[in-house]
Amino acid sequence: MITVRHLHPACEPKIRRIVRVDLTPNGMPGKTEELCCDEVAPGKYVVCCLPFFAYGIAFGDLISAPAENLQFASVLRHSGLRTLRACFVEHSLAATLHEPVHAILSSLRHPHEWHGNGYFAVLLPDQQAEEETLKALAEFVENGILTHEVEPDSTADHSGDPAGLTV
Helix, strand or coil, X not given: XXXXXXXXXXXXXXXXXXXXXXXXXXXXXXXXXXXEEEEEECCEEEECCCCCCCCCCCCCCEEECCCCCCECCEEEECCCCEXXXXXXXXXXXXXXXXXXXXXXXXXXXXXXXXXXXXXXXXXXXXXXXXXXXXXXXXXXXXXXXXXXXXXXXXXXXXXXXXXXXXX
């Protein structure tokens, strides 16, 4: 079993709980993502991280998970926030280009998280943040260095591996 963890969540929760999401429905059998959440009531949690691979779940969403196993059950209320997910097309590029991309993301001041050196997610609270982030990363995308997606996207097919973002 491969597990994706959020070591530095976008927002540190008051009552930290880790809710596990099975990634099999997203085309990644045998893999799970552990979402860092804030417990707001028994069995109810607010997502405090930027999901890398768990489709249909975003920062700020209210989700349910049984207290006995903390396995994701459902989204009770969507936050309405969007997430840009991206990765280096070639993992070898991450070694040399992680720092320049990280500097760009930090300069934008939108919350973001990294999964290793090669994968990242950015919180997009509004259309302006999305446009700003895409413009800042445009050179990397246009040159085939990064691939990305923005979720939620009601037109997307979420079966299979998201944008080639394999764990």
